Amino acid sequence: MAELFYDDDADLSIIQSKKVAIVGYGSQGHAHALNLRDSGVDVVVGLREGSASRAKAEEQGLAVATVAEAVKAADVVMILAPDQVQRGLYAADIEPNLKDDAALLFAHGFNIRFGYIKPGTGHDVAMVAPKGPGHTVRREYEAGRGVPVIVAVEQDASGQAWDLALSYAKAIGGLRAAGIKTTFTEETETDLFGEQAVLCGGVSQLIQYGFETLTEAGYQPEVAYFEVLHELKLIVDLMWEGGISKQRWSVSDTAEYGDYVSGPRVIDAHVKENMKAVLADVQSGAFADRFIKDQDAGGPEFKELRAKGEQHAIEPVGRELRKLFAWSSAPDADYVDGQVG
Numbered sequence: 001m002a003e004l005f006y007d008d009d010a011d012l013s014i015i016q017s018k019k020v021a022i023v024g025y026g027s028q029g030h031a032h033a034l035n036l037r038d039s040g041v042d043v044v045v046g047l048r049e050g051s052a053s054r055a056k057a058e059e060q061g062l063a064v065a066t067v068a069e070a071v072k073a074a075d076v077v078m079i080l081a082p083d084q085v086q087r088g089l090y091a092a093d094i095e096p097n098l099k100d101d102a103a104l105l106f107a108h109g110f111n112i113r114f115g116y117i118k119p120g121t122g123h124d125v126a127m128v129a130p131k132g133p134g135h136t137v138r139r140e141y142e143a144g145r146g147v148p149v150i151v152a153v154e155q156d157a158s159g160q161a162w163d164l165a166l167s168y169a170k171a172i173g174g175l176r177a178a179g180i181k182t183t184f185t186e187e188t189e190t191d192l193f194g195e196q197a198v199l200c201g202g203v204s205q206l207i208q209y210g211f212e213t214l215t216e217a218g219y220q221p222e223v224a225y226f227e228v229l230h231e232l233k234l235i236v237d238l239m240w241e242g243g244i245s246k247q248r249w250s251v252s253d254t255a256e257y258g259d260y261v262s263g264p265r266v267i268d269a270h271v272k273e274n275m276k277a278v279l280a281d282v283q284s285g286a287f288a289d290r291f292i293k294d295q296d297a298g299g300p301e302f303k304e305l306r307a308k309g310e311q312h313a314i315e316p317v318g319r320e321l322r323k324l325f326a327w328s329s330a331p332d333a334d335y336v337d338g339q340v341g
């Protein structure tokens with residue numbers, strides 16, 4: 001059984017006695033900075049010159065500085081810029097300005113696990129990774145709840161890295177739900193595998209194939225959209241509440257029987273072999289290398305794949321239909337016209 005931590009296991013005063021720099025003010029950055037501030041922590045947001053995020057952070061009354069200035073003043077530096085820019089940002093603005101005994105925190109183990117960032121031995125290196133999007137992390141905190149976090153320590157220079165990480169986790173509201181103890185390696189490899197094989201890659205491809213199969217057979221795209229995409233949320237909500245069993249309990253016997261006989265036909269044993277190959281590429285660093293090389297070149301492959309995804313026939317159908325939905329007042333207004341803000 002994994003080791004779990006709750007509010008009683010952490011001492012909030014540890015992080016309250018530190019100056020914390022939050023580098024980046026995007027999805028995770030805004031949530032961490034605001035939750036820490038509201039938990040009585042001294043926060044400064046570090047942003048690059050001319051950053052589009054500056055106005056948003058200042059609007060919330062947060063102190064904003066350049067990354068270099070924020071890091072210079074900080075006892076704890078949480079790096080919440082996108083994974084692919086962290087290596088360059090660390091080398092240029094963080095490492096040269098880091099206090100000798102400053103702690104480095106991450107919300108994903110990517111750069112440490114694959115060696116793109118190699119902190120000096122004097123620094124505590126820890127992870128506090130919310131298992132949810134930043135906007136949910138903020139919303140849950142404001143509602144008096146929290147999103148579960150994963151906590152890990154890669155380097156315990158001070159001997160107090162765990163206490164610090166748990167204190168930080170408590171301050172962002174994570175321990176109101178639970179903290180789960182892990183390692184950088186486990187978090188990074190399972191996170192990448194999960195998003196590639198199941199959550200993002202697997203599910204998106206499954207929906208697209210389902211939509212293509214129905215529309216190519218002559219069914220109306222609007223009806224196909226409802227059957228293979230819209231209803232997915234209702235099914236996933238049931239799984240989230242009570243596992244696959246609750247989903248099967250709730251759907252009709254017809255749907256449940258179809259699940260048993262056709263699920264393994266669609267997702268057959270070969271798919272598991274493919275998943276193992278995906279996991280092997282994650283573990284070997286081959287995926288990380290491909291992603292970072294492409295990003296370093298300006299992301300040509302990434303941009304091409306994104307454009308191709310946006311052109312899939314299901315997208316315009318969904319866009320038109322969602323305008324008609326009474327329930328489509330999406331809680332995160334940041335996503336507009338295919339761009340995540």
Ligand code: NDP
Pocket residue numbers: 023024025026027028029047048050051052053054079080081082083085089107108129130131132133134
């Ligand atoms: P975002 O893409 O939302 O980060 C955007 C922020 O980073 C903006 O403030 C942006 O500033 C800044 N930024 C972008 N490029 C640079 C740069 N070159 N130099 C300095 N600042 C830059 O990141 P996420 O919040 O999605 O991810 C942050 C970390 O959290 C990652 O490690 C990720 O894996 C992890 N994570 C993310 C989750 C999520 O829900 N998104 C969930 C759990 C973990 P500007 O306005 O200047 O562009």
Ligand code: MG
Pocket residue numbers: 108191192195
């Ligand atoms: Mg991830």
Ligand code: MG
Pocket residue numbers: 227
């Ligand atoms: Mg149905």
